[in-house]
Amino acid sequence: MTFLRNTQVANLPTNPLRRIFEQAKPGMTNLASGHPNPVYCDHRGLEVATALAAKEQRSWRYGASAGDAELIDALPPWQAPVGGASTLVTSGAQQGIFLACQCLGAPGQTILVPDPVYPAVLSVAVLLGVKVRTYCGESPATALQDLARLMQGHDDICAVYVLPTFSNPTGETWRSEDRDALLELCAQSKVAVIEDDPYRELWFDAKPPERLIERAASLGLTTEVLSLGSLSKIVAPGLRIGWIQGNPDLIAAMTAARQAMDLQPNALAQRVACHYLQSGALERHLNHLRPQYASAHATLTAPLRAAGFSRLKVHGGMFVMPELPSGISVAGLAEHLRSHELLVAPGDAFSIDKSRPSNRLRLCFAALPPADLHRAGETLVAAVEAWR
Amino acid sequence: MTFLRNTQVANLPTNPLRRIFEQAKPGMTNLASGHPNPVYCDHRGLEVATALAAKEQRSWRYGASAGDAELIDALPPWQAPVGGASTLVTSGAQQGIFLACQCLGAPGQTILVPDPVYPAVLSVAVLLGVKVRTYCGESPATALQDLARLMQGHDDICAVYVLPTFSNPTGETWRSEDRDALLELCAQSKVAVIEDDPYRELWFDAKPPERLIERAASLGLTTEVLSLGSLSKIVAPGLRIGWIQGNPDLIAAMTAARQAMDLQPNALAQRVACHYLQSGALERHLNHLRPQYASAHATLTAPLRAAGFSRLKVHGGMFVMPELPSGISVAGLAEHLRSHELLVAPGDAFSIDKSRPSNRLRLCFAALPPADLHRAGETLVAAVEAWR
Known part of the structure; x- marks a missing residue:
């Protein structure tokens, strides 16, 4: 070619x-x-929300690159921004992974990813010219050992990608103490955390431990966490509505990058999601x-x-x-x-x-x-x- | 930061x-x-199309990264792919500009853009690490002179960005003979053309000259044209439905890149667009x-x-x-x-x-x-x- x-x-x-x-x-x-x-x-709840959205002018017009402010306000309480974080609406969590890796990693720097991994993360790294090194993803304990070893003396490592709750592919969930250890390790090494968390609300018997971004705020740690959420697994993947939360300066940088890439999130889908969430249907x-x-x-x-x-x-x-x-x-x-x-x-x-x-x-x-x-x-x- | x-x-x-x-x-x-x-x-036509889309399972599910095949088939005849070209549905033409510049230009290579220019193109170039050189955008005649000069002996030039029909910002339209000259120049210099064409159907009295991608096919030229279209200016910008047409190998590469960036176009918006187009409302x-x-x-x-x-x-x-x-x-x-x-x-x-x-x-x-x-x-x- x-x-x-x-x-x-x-x-x-x-x-x-x-x-x-x-x-x-x-x-x-x-x-x-x-x-x-x-x-x-x-389907019934989505049809009702869609009928409401279709009647609104704003579903058809240009909107903010960071997303519809009313949708951000309507996100469920378990996704409320903590510790002064900002929220950017993304086209699914995949766009969040891309934006996070793009902002945190200059070409040639390294992102740590688990092995086994959700494979789409690897494509993101190749496209961005960011290197990947792996940590053992078989269990949080082995992951923590590996991460401590990898971060020691390697200042080209910019971020750790982790899917700590009902992981894809392993189904594994990090316990609170594992989360704390990860956050402390990353704070010491000045390595940012990309928390990919689309499955959190699909718990069977008990809620999973707090999100990493919340836990860092609770512990008063300086760890930089970018936390990704999505409606794909709990409402509908075709809506392509996800979000990324974090430090407002990083969110502003990611908003500028997304503006260059595709201007803004889908206005219609955001209004459908907003009405769906506001109705209590979720x-x-x-x-x-x-x-x-x-x-x-x-x-x-x-x-x-x-x-x-x-x-x-x-x-x-x-x-x-x-x-x-x-x-x-x-x-x-x-x-x-x-x-x-x-x-x-x-x-x-x-x-x-x-x-x-x-x-x-x-x-x-x-x-x-x-x-x-x-x-x-x-x-x-x-x-x-x-x-x- | x-x-x-x-x-x-x-x-x-x-x-x-x-x-x-x-x-x-x-x-x-x-x-x-x-x-x-x-x-x-x-609004009325869109509401009807949205009601149809909301009833379909495929509006809520994952779909193909290249876009909904039925939507691609429903694109109006003036957007039919020519000369064996493929079509990729994008999140507005902005994503098409990004993907085209990303695939055609390696970091450090140069894209030629008109001055005055639609400024979002400049953000794309900065984000991709692609250089920009300008050609005079005051008129097609001065543009052609400048382009011929710029392309001579500069093998780092990978593409020309042009908005040849009812341009933003100038409103200017390239005549057929100007289009032919541009296509021939680019064929000689092996420089690809990015044709940004969202305003084409908003003609006052007479249809504009053929799209560059069609004209190249009509003339049997080897010029590589990636042609961008959009429903933003003729249906609704909030739908975020655009498309890019070109050489199937390039479209396949762009589809892989978009899959890494945001997986696929919005399923609901594609179904709305598809029903709207199929109804003859456009x-x-x-x-x-x-x-x-x-x-x-x-x-x-x-x-x-x-x-x-x-x-x-x-x-x-x-x-x-x-x-x-x-x-x-x-x-x-x-x-x-x-x-x-x-x-x-x-x-x-x-x-x-x-x-x-x-x-x-x-x-x-x-x-x-x-x-x-x-x-x-x-x-x-x-x-x-x-x-x-």
Whole structure:
């Protein structure tokens, strides 16, 4: 391509998940995608909000680059800005990840990301010319050890990317004490934290620990936290409404960058989100959603536990990333399952260090109705039995 | 700002137009903004389209990064892809400008932009670390001379940005022969063309010449044209629906870049746009809009012509950029007009070379009703008379 002169664009990695999604055929049972089932969408509430938005002139006009002030005010209490933080409305959390990495990292600097990782973060780094080094994402304890080692004496490290609550892909949640240790470490090393937190409200039995940005304020730490939220997993991904909160100077810089990139968030979608939130529909919807997700997780994992899968426990979110019973190869199993019309995401799709093959699968329990989840669990178990 | 490590973000210029807009107070007559008057918005048609979109599951779900295929098919015939080109739906034409500059230009390479220019292009270049050199944007003839000189022997030039139809800020339109000369020059120099074309359908009496991307195909030229369109000026800016057309390989690269930046276009807004276009409402709306804009232009410019302003003729679009009668300073006049509650955009807001003060004003005739336009024209004339 003569005219594609930007090598950062030319070198963008293909998201391995997208390659898996391409294998999805009609009729297949899909545990690989992270797309919530439409039955978990409050279509009626959204239709009401949309009808209100459609009647307003401001839904059709230019607006502020930082987003609709009324929408920012309408964000739920668990997303209230803390410690003097500002809020910028983004086109989904993905734009927030991009803006945060862009502002915090000059080209050539390093961002620390977990391995396994949500792969879209890697594309962001390549596009920005920012380097990536990995910390072990298997557990918060190993992550903290790795991060302490990596930050020591490396002043090219500008930020840590972390998904501390019902993580994608692992489903793992950082406890309060792990969060405190992370925040203190980053304060000492003057490394900013990018907190990616779209699954927080999908808890099963108990609310997760405070957001990192809140916890830093509670502890009076100087840690610079940019915290990302989104309506994609709790209202509708097609709305493309996310937000980023942090230090007002950083938010102002990100607002200027986004103005150059796409001027402003979608006015119509912001008004729909604003009416939806103002109506109180979100809390009702979440109250309805949480037990369904808890039950979906239980339905999928019960047969797996009996068959020797481990790491099945999560406390919320949409994903579980079980470790296979010993002696089973992930690649072979995924292939076998595909021939039985069941699509799963092998752990390697989220690995950065490809030298250690993953023995885990990421399974999304939010995409399928209970009967399908039950059948999928049984197919998985049967496949493992056949292998033995 | 310790944590704002990206100097390209830190150095983003403030768009001088935004500083002018901040001076707008309620009750002021605003000829400075390029925001169409809500009376020119087909609210009824949009409400109907929105009601249809709200009932569809796909309005709320994830979709393709390149955009909704049905929307791309529903684009009007004057935006049909030509010569095997592909289409990518963008969040307004601004995202198209960003993606085009990002893909075509590696950091350190040069993009040629007109002076005077639509200032948001300059922010894009700073953010990408791409250099800008200017060509004279006063007329296509001077532009062509300058471009030929600039391209000779400079192999760091990757693209020319041009707004050839009812330009912002000048209102100028490139004739067919000027377009041909530009395309041939760029083919010879292997320089890509970024054709920014959001005003094309707002013609007064006659359709403008073919788009550059179409003309290149008609002439069988090898010129690489990336052509940007938008619904912002003809349907509603709040929808944030634009598109970029060009060589499928370049479009694929831009699609990968946008996927890293914000995943995909807004699903709801795409469905609204799709239903609006499929209903035939756009052609009806444009038939209604064109004579109103022609008449708005005539109303504003008639008194100016009599008072010695020149360069008042445009054939469509939303802007006219008159030259003041000799002896009048733009800055002084703009200041004086502001004290008379009339806001105008001085030509300098669009100038890159600040050493030659502009003696022009950009006036938007799409933002005000006829009575206000008439009064604004008279206020302008009275201000010039008072100055003499």
